[in-house]
Amino acid sequence: MFKAIWEFPENIQEALEIGAGITLHNQYENIDHILIAGMGGSAIGGDVVSVLENESLKVPFQVVRGYTCPSWVNENTLVICSSYSGNTEETLSALDHALEKEAQICGITTGGELAERLHSLHKDVVKIPAGLQPRAALAFSFVPMIKLLEKAGIISSSLDDWIQEAVHTLKEARKTYSKDRDTNPVYHLAERVKERIPVIYADSSTLGVAAVRLKGQLAENSKILAWYNELPELNHNEIVGWENNADIFQRLFVLWLMDRDDHERVQHRQEITRTLLQEAGVDQIAISVPGNLFQERFLHMIHYGDWLSYWCAILHGTDPSPVVKIAHLKQELADRK
Known part of the structure; x- marks a missing residue:
């Protein structure tokens, strides 16, 4: 992998x-x-x-x-x-x-x-x-x-106008993200979240898809459960859930995927929601990546998440490549045709 x-x-x-x-x-x-x-x-x-x-x-x-x-x-x-x-x-x-x-x-x-x-x-x-x-x-x-x-x-x-700059950015980023040391921010984050359930939040209009991707990669590569949701929707329901069963909050870790193109009102929502979670004693971190264009930053964030899922697997002593349960499920389904 x-x-x-x-x-x-x-x-x-x-x-x-x-x-x-x-x-x-x-x-x-x-x-x-x-x-x-x-x-x-x-x-x-x-x-x-x-x-x-x-x-x-x-x-x-x-x-x-x-x-x-x-x-x-x-x-x-x-x-x-x-x-x-x-x-x-x-x-x-x-x-x-x-x-x-x-x-x-x-x-x-x-x-x-x-x-x-x-x-x-x-x-x-x-x-x-x-x-x-x-x-x-x-x-x-x-x-x-x-x-x-x-x-x-x-x-x-307009893909041809910006994609080569994005490729260059990804090639530079992987030089850092691929290192198994604390100077690599992705590796350092993996050390913090590998034994938690990551809860991934993002603006639906920008990095919502990157959050979906990260949730899937944490499941398939890291073999750990994760949850994701999007703003502003989560402010109309899920935010209230951070109240009861507070004893499990220590097992959760909120990853905020953030971009400077997030909707202005969503940025306010992020700030307020992060404060509420902080008051509830929830560990969290805001993640953003550099790049001139949004498309470049979007692909960069996906790459960041892929490396995070990889390092979570390695720190668990897990081979990130096999998906044994999916293979088993497919075989069982084939036997039931």
């Missing part, structure tokens, strides 16, 4: 080459909705696209993690089936449902049944490199997806 996290910037560069080589054989016309059907590491790529292309997306864009498509899917919906292995049963089921609804369909995958079925249906398939854990293939999920949407004439992306 060390190598997979380290190579995130190189993966972005390779994914850009894949994106540049995409040739679409179908026309995508009158698209008024975009649906990404995927699970886990494949679905998060769609979430990342929703953030990076927030300004260029002019039609509703939704990521669906499940077996079916929403009722509104029709012939004017572009459904992108994203499955790293190509054998994700939920995504294959969503493909069936999208076909029933006569949606316009394409896919991003390394191969598997998804590629076979899409090819047989004469649908466009973007092939990405195999050999990675799906969660480590994030660059091969979001970059080709952006380029696919661009070549389909659905968005006009």
Whole structure:
């Protein structure tokens, strides 16, 4: 997993080459909705696209993690089936449902049944490199997806204008984040949170997706439970929960993912909520990363979180790569078909 996290910037560069080589054989016309059907590491790529292309997306864009498509899917919906292995049963089921609804369909995958079925249906398939854990293939999920949407004439992306600066930032950051010493702020934080349950908070309009990603990485890499929520919503319910059962607060550690582009009112909410948690005796830390553009800082925060999950695993003496319980679950499901 060390190598997979380290190579995130190189993966972005390779994914850009894949994106540049995409040739679409179908026309995508009158698209008024975009649906990404995927699970886990494949679905998060769609979430990342929703953030990076927030300004260029002019039609509703939704990521669906499940077996079916929403009722509104029709012939004017572009459904992108994203499955790293190509054998994700939920995504294959969503493909069936999208076909029933006569949606316009394409896919991003390394191969598997998804590629076979899409090819047989004469649908466009973007092939990405195999050999990675799906969660480590994030660059091969979001970059080709952006380029696919661009070549389909659905968005006009500014990705090429800023992505190389982001790659440079990631390459510089990993020199520090990869060191197993306290001078590495990520390693030092991992020492503090590895035996806690991290509670991750972020602004829904900026780093909410980075919080989702970090929660998943802590589960799969670190093998520890984590929780996340977003502001301002948590100020309308969850904030009240920091009252009873106070004896368990010492087992929790709040990670505030913060960015200078957080909504002005959310910044006030963060400050007030942090004060309330401090008064309740809750350990917490604010995390922010440098960068000129928001997109650059967003990818930087994801990289920071990936390293945090890695070091939590190592400090537990755990191999971050295997996901034994997922493999067991898939085998059990296969036996019940």
